[in-house]
Amino acid sequence: MATTPSPHPAPAPSRPRRTLRRLPGHLLRSVLALAFAFPIVFMLISSFKPDQQIFADLGSIRAFLPVGDLSLNNYTAVFDRVPAARFLINSIVISAVTVVLGIVVNSLAAFALSRMRWPGRKALLMLIIATLIVPFETFALPLVWWVNKLPWLELHGFQLALTEGWLDTYRVQILPFVANAFSIFLFHQYFQSIPKELDEAARIDGASWFGIYRRIIMPLSGPAVATVAILTFLPMWNSYLWPLMVVQDENLRPVMVGIQYFFQLNVSWGQIMAYSSLITVPVLALFLAFQRSFINSIASSGVKG
Amino acid sequence: MTTTHLQRARTRHPRNPQAAVRRRERLTAAGMVSPAVLLLLVFFVIPVVLAFALAFTNARLISPTPAHFVGLQNFKLLFQDPVFFRSLLNTFIFAAVVVPLQAGLALALALLVNTKVGGTNFFRTVYFIPVVTSMVVVSIVWTFLYQKTGLINHLINTLTFGHVHGPDWLNDPSTALPAIIFMSVWQGVGFHMVIWLSGLQTIPADLHEAAAIDGADRWAQFRYVTWPGLRATRTFVLITITIDALRLFTQVNVMTQGGPLDSTTTVVYQAVHAGYQQQQTAYASAISLVFFVIVLAVSLIQRFLTREKD
Numbered sequence: 001m002a003t004t005p006s007p008h009p010a011p012a013p014s015r016p017r018r019t020l021r022r023l024p025g026h027l028l029r030s031v032l033a034l035a036f037a038f039p040i041v042f043m044l045i046s047s048f049k050p051d052q053q054i055f056a057d058l059g060s061i062r063a064f065l066p067v068g069d070l071s072l073n074n075y076t077a078v079f080d081r082v083p084a085a086r087f088l089i090n091s092i093v094i095s096a097v098t099v100v101l102g103i104v105v106n107s108l109a110a111f112a113l114s115r116m117r118w119p120g121r122k123a124l125l126m127l128i129i130a131t132l133i134v135p136f137e138t139f140a141l142p143l144v145w146w147v148n149k150l151p152w153l154e155l156h157g158f159q160l161a162l163t164e165g166w167l168d169t170y171r172v173q174i175l176p177f178v179a180n181a182f183s184i185f186l187f188h189q190y191f192q193s194i195p196k197e198l199d200e201a202a203r204i205d206g207a208s209w210f211g212i213y214r215r216i217i218m219p220l221s222g223p224a225v226a227t228v229a230i231l232t233f234l235p236m237w238n239s240y241l242w243p244l245m246v247v248q249d250e251n252l253r254p255v256m257v258g259i260q261y262f263f264q265l266n267v268s269w270g271q272i273m274a275y276s277s278l279i280t281v282p283v284l285a286l287f288l289a290f291q292r293s294f295i296n297s298i299a300s301s302g303v304k305g
Numbered sequence: 306m307t308t309t310h311l312q313r314a315r316t317r318h319p320r321n322p323q324a325a326v327r328r329r330e331r332l333t334a335a336g337m338v339s340p341a342v343l344l345l346l347v348f349f350v351i352p353v354v355l356a357f358a359l360a361f362t363n364a365r366l367i368s369p370t371p372a373h374f375v376g377l378q379n380f381k382l383l384f385q386d387p388v389f390f391r392s393l394l395n396t397f398i399f400a401a402v403v404v405p406l407q408a409g410l411a412l413a414l415a416l417l418v419n420t421k422v423g424g425t426n427f428f429r430t431v432y433f434i435p436v437v438t439s440m441v442v443v444s445i446v447w448t449f450l451y452q453k454t455g456l457i458n459h460l461i462n463t464l465t466f467g468h469v470h471g472p473d474w475l476n477d478p479s480t481a482l483p484a485i486i487f488m489s490v491w492q493g494v495g496f497h498m499v500i501w502l503s504g505l506q507t508i509p510a511d512l513h514e515a516a517a518i519d520g521a522d523r524w525a526q527f528r529y530v531t532w533p534g535l536r537a538t539r540t541f542v543l544i545t546i547t548i549d550a551l552r553l554f555t556q557v558n559v560m561t562q563g564g565p566l567d568s569t570t571t572v573v574y575q576a577v578h579a580g581y582q583q584q585q586t587a588y589a590s591a592i593s594l595v596f597f598v599i600v601l602a603v604s605l606i607q608r609f610l611t612r613e614k615d
Contacts, residue, residue, distance in 0.1 A: 109341035141580035179344035
């Protein structure tokens with residue numbers, strides 16, 4: 001299509017030549033697209049093939065084509081082998097709760113930091129931003145030791161009981177990740193772009209600060225909320241190191257840790273690919289549906305303050 | 306209207322009504338900030354302080370006896386451990402290769418995609434797919450691709466018409482780390498392409514047009530317009546890739562477990578190994594502390610090198 005000469009070459013001679021000049025660039029982009037997509041395509045295609053077929057197809061283009069003995073056997077085997085549904089539900093619950101709590105907690109803090117006047121707010125903001133240079137890995141292990149000592153109130157029947165130690169719980173997978181300096185920073189940046197006159201007008205009309213936050217600022221902050229939601233959701237869904245250390249109970253484990261089960265005893269690559277697809281496709285589908293917001297979210301992580 | 310309202314307020318609160326309003330504002334602000342501050346205090350500040358404190362004790366994750374101060378003993382052990390030096394070396398090699406490679410490729414991709422020709426959105430989306438795929442899944446798929454008779458070696462074999470037979474990538478000490486590097490660059494390059502792209506879009510188009518009118522070719526345009534225009538983006542990309550590279554853990558844990566012969570062990574991998582598998586919280590804290598100092602030093606040096614020069 002790109003190289004077919006125009007039916008009227010005389011009036012527009014530049015058209016095909018320009019297409020021709022762009023051809024190398026387009027070719028390069030397409031080859032690179034293949035290089036970026038092929039492992040994922042390979043994973044998805046292989047998940048429908050029995051192990052023998054996967055190995056037999058490796059040497060040819062068939063490895064990337066849905067040909068041969070295709071079935072859902074690997075998927076049914078996955079559900080027989082591990083509580084995959086349970087893992088999926090755990091991950092959905094953990095990610096969703098963290099996202100929602102994170103949006104509320106961080107936007108509230110950012111609102112007070114950017115739109116209200118009180119002593120020390122600038123210093124606090126600086127401190128919060130300064131925490132961004134500390135990678136999670138540097139304090140993950142002391143954090144494990146620490147959460148193992150934290151108290152918690154638990155309901156036993158009708159009695160509240162004080163328990164100690166957070167290992168093997170949902171809360172240990174959620175609460176440490178709710179408050180996030182980067183989310184506060186993003187909300188702060190966004191809130192600053194909303195005219196302050198809106199607050200003043202609302203104040204004169206008798207609105208409370210919380211009312212302004214809920215009725216004026218948050219409804220205007222859709223893009224910021226989407227960005228924070230995506231930037232919270234992705235690492236939560238993909239989290240591996242933390243649940244590996246703090247969750248031993250099979251009923252509480254998230255999807256990424258579940259993959260370990262497939263490397264015990266007889267390894268079946270078809271099943272591994274099926275499980276990998278199962279935990280990747282939901283995120284890929286979300287990404288393809290909202291790719292613009294996803295990419296803009298990442299791009300905004302490069303915004304300078 | 307407002308004046309009468311104010312006057313009435315003043316009669317009702319003879320002592321400075323504005324102070325009361327301000328006090329209310331401060332109280333509300335404190336209430337709004339406190340959940341985030343409290344959570345950051347419990348799950349960030351305290352553990353960071355603990356990382357420092359525990360490094361000088363003999364704390365274990367689960368231990369009947371309380372931890373006590375042991376001075377520099379953990380560090381003494383650490384600096385006698387050959388595996389730790391191997392971890393340091395591997396971490397630095399990984400960062401030294403990944404930072405320029407990934408930053409350069411990401412910039413090349415961004416320039417390649419940043420054209421007025423159609424399909425920009427499509428290619429940007431495809432290059433970004435590995436970024437949204439979890440590192441665990443990516444590592445597992447590549448572990449399979451890297452097998453001795455895996456897809457990568459079949460590909461090499463086909464492309465060289467059967468002349469080259471690839472190695473057993475992840476089981477050979479000389480190729481395991483390069484294999485992890487290659488895969489990591491593939492996974493992360495889309496992320497930084499997007500950052501470069503957003504930087505490219507801040508450069509006004511008429512600057513390029515003016516340069517083109519002055520007879521600048523594409524290389525000159527890049528050299529004198531694009532590159533200086535990406536100053537801030539450059540600093541950001543450099544620092545984020547470096548810190549990400551130093552944090553190398555997941556790929557190693559899934560693909561090689563530090564092997565073969567410690568050829569892929571890293572600082573974070575060793576810390577997790579000591580702290581989680583061997584429950585030596587104190588020793589792991591000492592490693593974490595050393596790691597923290599490295600990250601801080603590297604980012605300070607980078608900030609110094611990329612500072613605004615007048």
